[in-house]
Amino acid sequence: MTEIRVLDESQYRDHHTLFRGTLHHAAAPDEVWEHARNSYEPGRSHAAFDGAEIVGTVQSFGSSLVLPGGAVVPHAAVSRVGVRADHTRRGVLSSMMRAQFDALDEPAATLRASEGVIYGRFGYGVATRGRTVRVDRRRAAVPGEATGRVRLVDRDTAGKLLPELHDSVGMKRPGAIGRWTGWWELNLFGNIKPDDNLVSAVHSGPDGDDGFVVYKVDHGDKERVLKVYDLCAASPAAWADLWRYLIGIDLVDEVEAWLRPLDEPLEWLFTDPRAVKVTEFEDETWLRLIDVPFMLAQRTYADGDPVVVGVTDRLIPVNTGSYLITPDGASRTDQAPDVELSVDLLGALYLGDTTFRQLVTANRATGSNPAAADRLFAVSEVPWCGTYF
Numbered sequence: 001m002t003e004i005r006v007l008d009e010s011q012y013r014d015h016h017t018l019f020r021g022t023l024h025h026a027a028a029p030d031e032v033w034e035h036a037r038n039s040y041e042p043g044r045s046h047a048a049f050d051g052a053e054i055v056g057t058v059q060s061f062g063s064s065l066v067l068p069g070g071a072v073v074p075h076a077a078v079s080r081v082g083v084r085a086d087h088t089r090r091g092v093l094s095s096m097m098r099a100q101f102d103a104l105d106e107p108a109a110t111l112r113a114s115e116g117v118i119y120g121r122f123g124y125g126v127a128t129r130g131r132t133v134r135v136d137r138r139r140a141a142v143p144g145e146a147t148g149r150v151r152l153v154d155r156d157t158a159g160k161l162l163p164e165l166h167d168s169v170g171m172k173r174p175g176a177i178g179r180w181t182g183w184w185e186l187n188l189f190g191n192i193k194p195d196d197n198l199v200s201a202v203h204s205g206p207d208g209d210d211g212f213v214v215y216k217v218d219h220g221d222k223e224r225v226l227k228v229y230d231l232c233a234a235s236p237a238a239w240a241d242l243w244r245y246l247i248g249i250d251l252v253d254e255v256e257a258w259l260r261p262l263d264e265p266l267e268w269l270f271t272d273p274r275a276v277k278v279t280e281f282e283d284e285t286w287l288r289l290i291d292v293p294f295m296l297a298q299r300t301y302a303d304g305d306p307v308v309v310g311v312t313d314r315l316i317p318v319n320t321g322s323y324l325i326t327p328d329g330a331s332r333t334d335q336a337p338d339v340e341l342s343v344d345l346l347g348a349l350y351l352g353d354t355t356f357r358q359l360v361t362a363n364r365a366t367g368s369n370p371a372a373a374d375r376l377f378a379v380s381e382v383p384w385c386g387t388y389f
């Protein structure tokens with residue numbers, strides 16, 4: 001019999017070690033733990049206990065989420081989900097997920113999934129996706145002249161400047177999430193070996209700093225690949241200048257950027273569209289609407305006739321019901337639904353990555369006129385997060 005408990009500070013390292021073990025990694029050495037410990041926030045780490053032993057973990061970080069229309073709501077970034085191999089497939093994760101939903105104050109949660117079959121049953125749906133691109137540096141040219149300036153910054157400067165810039169520049173597109181202090185420490189600046197040549201560059205335009213890129217050059221046997229980890233820009237001009245800068249760096253064969261927005265118009269930026277090869281499409285954000293009425297009321301809708309959406313939620317039954325969606329907003333209703341779907345699929349639709357028509361075609365939702373719902377849920381920009389955790 002396992003019991004789910006919220007951990008205190010003295011148990012965080014055991015939590016971390018158990019989770020790493022489920023990914024087949026050894027326990028973190030002290031120098032890595034020094035950075036990882038700062039990502040633990042009070043009251044946000046659950047573990048499953050079998051007697052005195054931890055056999056499962058879940059965790060979340062306090063964050064925010066940008067919605068269609070620009071509203072920003074609190075959001076929980078869920079991570080470090082793992083169950084010890086000798087305790088899997090007996091409901092441990094299911095119990096931890098329930099305990100986590102009960103404990104969370106945020107109306108929505110997102111995660112990155114290790115496998116595609118795990119999280120739908122818990123109400124998470126694929127809400128943003130990304131594409132990995134490789135740019136042949138010698139074939140890529142950006143017409144015109146740079147309009148701003150790109151300057152390299154050292155790691156200490158980047159550690160102060162980039163979080164501020166992400167807050168102002170990176171929180172525009174629906175799907176973007178606020179980065180917590182521990183994210184920066186663990187992902188970009190803390191957990192980096194001294195010989196890792198991670199480079200940060202900041203763009204400034206007429207109104208000051210308005211974009212940045214973080215990258216590293218890998219020296220392979222045959223080719224040198226510049227890998228872009230992070231690229232944010234406030235304007236098309238800053239975005240074009242940052243790419244112009246990247247393809248201008250000497251002793252590089254290819255520029256690879258992982259999980260970029262599906263609508264990033266690189267093929268239109270370079271004179272030769274074939275300089276860009278898409279090497280992968282991947283799901284990025286898995287979104288769980290925890291408070292469905294609140295979340296439906298927070299995003300905006302396009303013009304169109306009113307539609308009633310019927311939602312079923314097995315784990316959080318209070319969400320189950322019908323919602324009237326109009327160009328002015330969303331509210332509960334007793335009317336019969338025009339389209340019906342489960343909460344994981346509402347998560348997939350919510351930011352605009354997929355459509356009712358696609359889900360009805362794939363037999364995942366029902367309704368005779370999905371196009372009417374799609375008109376209301378239509379967005380002008382493909383949602384994308386850009387923050388891996």
Ligand SMILES: CC(=O)SCCNC(=O)CCNC(=O)[C@H](O)C(C)(C)COP(=O)(O)OP(=O)(O)OC[C@H]1O[C@@H](n2cnc3c(N)ncnc32)[C@H](O)[C@@H]1OP(=O)(O)O
Nearest residue numbers: 022079080081082083088089090091092093094111112114
């Ligand atoms: C956000 C992140 O941290 S992503 C990282 C996720 N962690 C990992 O991938 C680490 C390795 N895997 C694990 O630790 C475990 O297998 C977990 C956490 C994925 C699943 O934990 P479990 O305790 O086995 O899940 P639980 O027993 O509650 O399963 C619930 C249901 O999901 C199914 N399920 C769970 N994991 C999987 C899986 N990997 N593949 C297929 N089905 C799965 C179960 O069969 C069960 O189905 P049922 O309700 O029809 O019986």
